[in-house]
Amino acid sequence: MATSERHPFLQGLSKHRDAPPTAVVIFGASGDLTARKLIPAVYNLACDNLLPADFFLVGFGRKPVSDEEFRGHAAQAVRQFSRRELRDDIWGRLAAKTSYVAGGYDERAAFDRLAAHLVQLEKGLGREVQPLFYISTPPSVFEPILINLGASGLASRNAGQAHGAKVIIEKPFGRDLDSALKLNATIGSVFAENQVFRIDHYLGKETVQDLLVQRFANAIFEPLWNRNFVDHVQITVAEEVGVGSRAGYYEQSGCLRDMVQNHTMQLLALTAMEPPVSLDPEAVRDEKVKVLKSIQPLGIGPGGDVTRAQYGAGMTGGKPVPGYLEEPGIAPGSATETFAALRLSINNWRWQGVPFYLRSGKRMARRVTEIAIQFRAPPGTLFAEGDRFDIAPNTLSFQIQPDEGSSLVLNGKIPGLETRTQPVKMSFRYATTFGSNTPEAYERLVLDAMIGDSTLFIRGDEAEASWRLYTPVLESWQAQGRVGLESYASGSWGPQGSLALLARDRRIWREP
Numbered sequence: 182m183a184t185s186e187r188h189p190f191l192q193g194l195s196k197h198r199d200a201p202p203t204a205v206v207i208f209g210a211s212g213d214l215t216a217r218k219l220i221p222a223v224y225n226l227a228c229d230n231l232l233p234a235d236f237f238l239v240g241f242g243r244k245p246v247s248d249e250e251f252r253g254h255a256a257q258a259v260r261q262f263s264r265r266e267l268r269d270d271i272w273g274r275l276a277a278k279t280s281y282v283a284g285g286y287d288e289r290a291a292f293d294r295l296a297a298h299l300v301q302l303e304k305g306l307g308r309e310v311q312p313l314f315y316i317s318t319p320p321s322v323f324e325p326i327l328i329n330l331g332a333s334g335l336a337s338r339n340a341g342q343a344h345g346a347k348v349i350i351e352k353p354f355g356r357d358l359d360s361a362l363k364l365n366a367t368i369g370s371v372f373a374e375n376q377v378f379r380i381d382h383y384l385g386k387e388t389v390q391d392l393l394v395q396r397f398a399n400a401i402f403e404p405l406w407n408r409n410f411v412d413h414v415q416i417t418v419a420e421e422v423g424v425g426s427r428a429g430y431y432e433q434s435g436c437l438r439d440m441v442q443n444h445t446m447q448l449l450a451l452t453a454m455e456p457p458v459s460l461d462p463e464a465v466r467d468e469k470v471k472v473l474k475s476i477q478p479l480g481i482g483p484g485g486d487v488t489r490a491q492y493g494a495g496m497t498g499g500k501p502v503p504g505y506l507e508e509p510g511i512a513p514g515s516a517t518e519t520f521a522a523l524r525l526s527i528n529n530w531r532w533q534g535v536p537f538y539l540r541s542g543k544r545m546a547r548r549v550t551e552i553a554i555q556f557r558a559p560p561g562t563l564f565a566e567g568d569r570f571d572i573a574p575n576t577l578s579f580q581i582q583p584d585e586g587s588s589l590v591l592n593g594k595i596p597g598l599e600t601r602t603q604p605v606k607m608s609f610r611y612a613t614t615f616g617s618n619t620p621e622a623y624e625r626l627v628l629d630a631m632i633g634d635s636t637l638f639i640r641g642d643e644a645e646a647s648w649r650l651y652t653p654v655l656e657s658w659q660a661q662g663r664v665g666l667e668s669y670a671s672g673s674w675g676p677q678g679s680l681a682l683l684a685r686d687r688r689i690w691r692e693p
């Protein structure tokens with residue numbers, strides 16, 4: 182039996198989703214993301230027979246390495262980072278289709294060499310291939326790459342056809358509204374929007390996609406999914422790790438840019454959006470944009486909707502760890518936030534008056550990403566609070582990672598001769614129902630881009646709507662420096678200001 186027939190996650194993929202002959206060209210071929218995620222993703226697609234029969238992998242980078250050296254680098258990436266072991270037969274077939282082009286990202290002639298290389302591959306094959314460019318470099322070189330893809334004619338290869346050129350762009354899509362508008366303008370001057378795949382790997386996660394299925398394939402939720410029944414929503418994206426070796430990147434970014442503006446907002450959009458008219462990519466993305474545009478501007482300053490903090494020393498995993506300012510590579514007196522908590526109000530018919538609380542941080546008590554929909558409390562007439570009645574509001578939670586699944590908190594009777602109650606949980610766990618060897622987000626997303634399905638990618642106006650909301654906050658924080666920046670102990674759930682944000686509304690954070 183073929184692997185793809187055995188694994189429930191792969192059912193339906195291979196039959197209906199054929200990609201045309203494709204050459205995936207990775208810019209930033211020696212990079213961290215390429216080794217940890219992209220090459221393993223391509224290898225696992227090969228293992229599942231999901232790559233087109235005519236497939237090429239082309240690395241592009243500044244170092245003058247040979248095809249053979251690049252293949253060695255790629256094989257090592259599979260050995261080290263793939264969820265499956267490197268099998269000589271599968272890797273041998275893929276390696277035979279793997280090559281490398283050296284050049285600078287701002288060097289026009291290098292892109293002509295790349296174009297000639299693709300023509301060579303096509304000649305050997307006897308048919309045209311779809312070029313899929315993957316820009317996996319630091320953002321400082323996004324623009325030169327895009328401009329050279331346009332100037333060399335690579336961006337308009339096979340224009341207007343199903344196997345026309347496509348481009349995957351890594352985050353960040355700008356660092357504020359102005360830079361996002363500028364980047365989108367450059368992208369738009371070279372590619373049509375339907376050629377562009379802005380990646381947010383959160384959307385490739387099984388549980389994030391499951392959220393859409395749970396919402397729209399189960400009739401029981403829709404009548405309750407609104408301000409009449411939902412008290413509030415909490416979204417937590419917590420990391421246990423600190424800044425690690427990424428100080429250079431993180432000092433320029435901070436939590437709001439790194440996590441909240443992109444991943445957390447995607448989770449919010451999928452939770453809050455209206456049912457799309459179909460599963461067509463534009464129908465889904467239209468609804469996401471609508472909900473992002475309905476969010477009220479955030480109140481900044483004391484008593485407002487946002488709070489930020491930086492981790493201090495503490496304990497993680499039973500070990501003492503230093504504070505952010507003591508980490509290697511962090512500027513003395515840095516004002517970079519490692520935690521943010523926010524209260525968002527969506528001003529539409531469905532959600533008016535229902536706060537969405539978001540929090541994200543490094544060095545939190547544990548690594549967890551969760552969306553929790555807390556329903557209104559039942560009227561306290563029958564089971565009034567007291568010793569015998571422990572009644573919790575019904576809460577539906579989606580655990581995105583780790584231990585993927587969902588659960589519903591209900592109130593039940595404790596067995597015994599008198600009526601006592603206790604909250605109980607109904608749970609669904611991916612690992613127990615489907616087994617644990619799930620495809621990685623990047624596998625799904627690279628496959629989708631090859632097929633031309635942009636549902637799980639960010640449209641330009643989505644990115645802009647999110648930056649429009651957060652740019653005033655970022656500007657205000659920059660102006661204030663460390664004024665108003667709280668501290669929290671590593672290994673905790675965040676600062677006092679985060680608790681106060683909910684306490685003002687007589688609510689508390691869950692401990693997910």
Ligand SMILES: NC(=O)c1ccc[n+]([C@@H]2O[C@H](COP(=O)([O-])OP(=O)(O)OC[C@H]3O[C@@H](n4cnc5c(N)ncnc54)[C@H](OP(=O)(O)O)[C@@H]3O)[C@@H](O)[C@H]2O)c1
Nearest residue numbers: 209210211212213214242243317318319320322351352353
């Ligand atoms: N790493 C992750 O886990 C991760 C996760 C999500 C998103 N991303 C995004 O993915 C992209 C790539 O991330 P990464 O971690 O792989 O980055 P990286 O390792 O710092 O850089 C990737 C490659 O880009 C080229 N490069 C680096 N600095 C350059 C410079 N100043 N000028 C020109 N080229 C340069 C280098 O390739 P050559 O030497 O081969 O030319 C380098 O190996 C970034 O936009 C990042 O935000 C990364």
